[in-house]
Amino acid sequence: MTTELSREKIIEQLREQGLRITNQRKVILDVILKNNCSCCKEIFYEASKIDSAIGRATVYRMMNTLEELGVIDRGKQYEICYEGLFGTRQDQTSLLTKEEIKELPKDIWYPALKKMLRALGEIKDEDISVVVKVGRKSS
Known part of the structure; x- marks a missing residue:
């Protein structure tokens, strides 16, 4: 589905809920x-x-409103910002599960992630930052 079709479907859902479609709502949606x-x-x-x-x-x-309509699921999102914590970018990242913590050197995961994003056409050669999304398990 294209962005324009998604936009129109969401606007239609907002109207069905009796909400005015203001310019500000359109800007936020865009x-x-x-x-x-x-x-x-x-x-x-x-x-x-x-x-x-x-x-x-x-x-x-x-x-x-968008979350109540089921259009988005915000969940919990955290951006890892090492510069703010330590003054310089750290070379390790911790992967957390309920049972354990695993540390992976950045020189292993970072190039692999960039290669995958390039292959998908998401980036050319720019640097990337990492966002960790803590989601709910579906039953």
């Missing part, structure tokens, strides 16, 4: 569909570049 934002703060930042009148509360309300 940001969500066209950007890889990992949190409301990023969505707000991108949306406010397009329409400076958009407030944080508007973004949070729209996200809650």
Whole structure:
């Protein structure tokens, strides 16, 4: 399904719920569909570049509405930002499970991840950052 078709289906769902389709809602929806934002703060930042009148509360309300409609599943998302924690990028990443912690050197996982993303056409040769999404198990 193309982004435009997705956009129209979501707008249709919002209308069915009796919600007005404001320009701000359209901007927020476009940001969500066209950007890889990992949190409301990023969505707000991108949306406010397009329409400076958009407030944080508007973004949070729209996200809650979209989640209630089942259009999005925010779950819990965390961006790993080593520079903020240690001043320099660390070379190891910990993978957590309920039973154990595994540490993988960055020189193993980072090139493999970049190679896969290049093969999928998602990136050319730019650096990437890692986002860990903690999801719910489906039963």
